[in-house]
Amino acid sequence: MTRRDEETWRARIRGCLLGGAIGDALGGPVEFEDGRSIVAKHPDGVRTFVDGGAGWPPGTITDDTQMTLFTVEGLIRAGVRTDRGLGVTVAVVQHAYDRWLDTQTLPGPSGERDGWLHREQWLYARRAPGNTCLTALTEARQGEAKIPRFGAQAVNDSKGCGGVMRVAPFGLMPQVFPTDWIFDSAADAAGYTHGHPTGKLASGTLAAIIHALCAGATLDEAITRATSLLVQHEGHEETSTALSFARQLAATAQPGPVTVERLGGGWIAEEALAIAVYAALACPEPEQFLDALALAVTHSGDSDSTGAICGNILGALHGETALPAELVFTVEGRPVILQLADDFALEYSRRQRLHGDYGPFTEWTTRYPGW
Template identity: 60%
Template sequence: MELTRAQEEEYRSRVRGCLLGGATGDALGAPVEFMTLSGIRAEHGDHGVREYVADYSTGKPRYGLITDDTQMTLFTMEGLIRAGLRSDRGTGFHPVGILHQSYLTWHETQTVREPSGEWPGWLQGERWLYEQRAPGNTCLSALAMSVAREGSWQKYGGPAVNNSKGCGGVMRSAPIGLLPPHWNGVDSAIFTWAAEAAGLTHGHPTGKLASGALALLVHRLVVGEDLAAALDTVMAELSRHDRHEETTTALRRAREAAASESPSAETVERLGGGWIAEEALAIAVYCALARSRPEDFLDALSLAVTHSGDCDSTGAICGNILGALHGETVLPPQLTFEVEGRGTMLQLADDFVWEFTASRLLHGEYGPFTRWTVRYRGG
């Protein structure tokens, strides 16, 4: 089934909204990530963080800098496009191995100063992605170990050998849920792909299941469900998986808090710090529910980053959720216009939509033969 023109425009808006919304939340929360709530309020007032804080690491102020959360999200999206191109060659859509390759590409950006040219895809050539922004140690070590274990970056797909449930898996999983609305009916597959992709770096079941939950939540929003209905679908899917209890309990607490309490940073902190997967997801969901109207997008992001925890990750996930729910028109211009890498993100978002709605015009086993296969080589 093909999308109508109106449906494709709505879909594109959701993809862009999810990607840029996540980046905006990430950049808003990054400068206050290691501060206490009282320290944040002392600097920003009781209303919390509502504008970018300048970074002076290069000697001049820079605003809207993203972190490893958005970096890895972009590599997730590029990997999915390359997986789509590969499925056209008759192998079926199986993204996890190619996502591992994409994450290994990201790993190189964190360990060298400039592109080596050895990795597939155009994203590895974006020099601005080679800055280290407090990358997660679990992601770095798991990816380094996978290269050492296999002996080559060309062999990939093995799960992480650790028991971590840090939020580094869930914070990059939203693009898997952005697979288009005419893919309706593949909920369990999307959940499983995201869980397995998270498992490439985080071995604990909760780290994987929370990642699957976010991807499925985003997909149900893309299909057109409201936030409450989408969460119902997620809870039902979680119940079918062993050791789901931590993630299910965290989401239930978030929903109950949003329904019974006025939005506050104190409520956010009762849900946890966001350093581990189920807490990061729960905080983001709570903030999205508490400030769910389109006009409240900035209020939701501010709530998601104003706490004594992993502010950039909770801001990013909240932005992913509400961007997918409402589309790009809810993005606050006063922040989004200067988020780092916006041009790259828009290119990637549009390419993602084209791959999954118009691939017949770009590539095929018997043609057409366009430079798309060069742009996304190595699938």
């Protein structure tokens, strides 16, 4: 890619990850509130970070952003693994989720893991993690302290939004990766915890939307391209129907919580994706970024996930400069989010300068081991 293309791509990476964190932090404190109660307190929608109670100060991210960051780290380490003559191995991302599980079950770093992200003490806060994610990863450990073998899909029938809310980083992969690979890989990564086809396909669709946006597509074009991939998969109907309805409402209905709730609560994968897509379509301009996030989180449902996904989409579309500055500077974990964003871009654009002639023996590959 040209230097200008690379600069645009890096801005989209930073915008996607930081935008998702902002949407997550906006929605987290109101996740379990009734929509009418939220509107009574926030007539214009939730537009500022609010207190979520004890141990949950304004700007705090949830498990949605935690798991997204581990997805990024997993993809960086999957890139390092290609030094072995292999392609990008998606199962490396499950290893990252195994490290995330430590942050939810241990008081702090155990010293038995490699890499650096798991050593960030602030990630060891439990912020309403999804039961399906916790259970599926625990079961994958088979009674051991770590998952013994990576790559197996979860054996359950869950289509909760815990898969789709964390897979946006797959869409940020360079355009040399075909979009059908992006779709299938994100679906597989969601399948490590969510076994229902809809949970996987909604995840693949989100990643495909973001990949198209990073290629310069408009939001409408990106949704159309992703949907064309989606409908090729058996069991696509729930997700494709939800997306179609979201597009219809964005074109015909007055934006607001009542319209959002016609799409559901966002607790399940296709609803979370549809709400986020609807909010992005209803407020698609860069100067409407906060309007879209407020629309995505002000409803009776899984507000942090719908906010995170909407932020991922619009951040990838507009880049980091469109993010609301008053939220950027106070969101929890910004230094780590941006470090991972930049390291992701470095791995997939400057790897020859990082890996060098010594492969796994360099400082970079100590920081990001290839497994």
